[in-house]
Amino acid sequence: MLNYFDKALLSQIPEQLLKVPYLVEEKTGISLKIQDMDELFAGSAPGFSRALAVLDINCDEQAITLWVAPGIKLAAHMISHELIHLRRNILEGVPKIFPRTNIEEAYMTESYFLENELEHLFIIPEEISLFPEAEAWWAEHYRQQIEKVRTEQVSIAHHWRTIRIALPKQTELIQACAAIIRDYDSRPTERLANEFYHSIAGAMPNKHEMILELIDMFPREIVFTIGVGRFTCKPNGNGIGQEFIALGEHLPRPARFAHML
Numbered sequence: 001m002l003n004y005f006d007k008a009l010l011s012q013i014p015e016q017l018l019k020v021p022y023l024v025e026e027k028t029g030i031s032l033k034i035q036d037m038d039e040l041f042a043g044s045a046p047g048f049s050r051a052l053a054v055l056d057i058n059c060d061e062q063a064i065t066l067w068v069a070p071g072i073k074l075a076a077h078m079i080s081h082e083l084i085h086l087r088r089n090i091l092e093g094v095p096k097i098f099p100r101t102n103i104e105e106a107y108m109t110e111s112y113f114l115e116n117e118l119e120h121l122f123i124i125p126e127e128i129s130l131f132p133e134a135e136a137w138w139a140e141h142y143r144q145q146i147e148k149v150r151t152e153q154v155s156i157a158h159h160w161r162t163i164r165i166a167l168p169k170q171t172e173l174i175q176a177c178a179a180i181i182r183d184y185d186s187r188p189t190e191r192l193a194n195e196f197y198h199s200i201a202g203a204m205p206n207k208h209e210m211i212l213e214l215i216d217m218f219p220r221e222i223v224f225t226i227g228v229g230r231f232t233c234k235p236n237g238n239g240i241g242q243e244f245i246a247l248g249e250h251l252p253r254p255a256r257f258a259h260m261l
């Protein structure tokens with residue numbers, strides 16, 4: 001499983017995370033595969049092919065794969081980040097936003113983005129507590145993200161919330177994001193950004209409540225594209241499934257791509 005990575009790198013990762021794939025295998029019978037992203041992967045998941053790493057939990061194929069961008073050497077904090085995603089998804093069965101069946105690709109990508117951003121509110125602080133150097137890495141990551149989406153007001157509002165909760169010491173970054181929001185010269189954007197922050201921060205650490213708060217603020221056309229559920233482990237190590245815990249009147253398609261780094 002983890003022998004894709006060299007031993008010196010793995011020795012930097014805490015024991016409690018290194019054992020996650022083995023606990024997952026014990027519980028589900030599924031062995032974590034780690035593979036370089038290939039053309040087949042890029043074709044099946046165009047929205048994800050530019051990520052450094054993608055954790056792909058596929059109930060249809062009963063497979064769990066960590067796809068790594070070719071030529072990229074993941075640092076110990078990044079591997080740990082993926083292992084925390086895996087632990088939360090499979091061992092802890094945390095509630096998740098899933099895309100529904102037969103929706104447009106853009107909506108699917110959006111629902112994965114929303115879920116990923118909510119998970120990062122937990123995972124980035126845990127990662128930084130284990131690897132202090134990860135804080136600068138994530139600050140740079142979000143600095144680039146807010147530049148990329150500076151004209152997209154809703155995306156900026158999501159990033160504003162993530163940065164304030166997950167990287168509270170990054171005051172320069174927080175101010176840069178606030179300045180973009182002010183530049184819109186639009187009170188609705190500022191109000192939306194503050195609502196995203198206060199409602200989600202207030203519901204933490206209850207992930208189900210966080211999702212419901214987020215859904216409350218969505219336009220209806222987005223609500224109709226998602227479901228809420230969690231991954232489940234079948235008895236006696238017989239694979240993984242999904243159960244739906246809210247908004248389940250239409251079955252979402254089995255979720256893949258639980259996460260992009």
Ligand SMILES: [Zn+2]
Pocket residue numbers: 081085116120123259260261
């Ligand atoms: Zn992540």
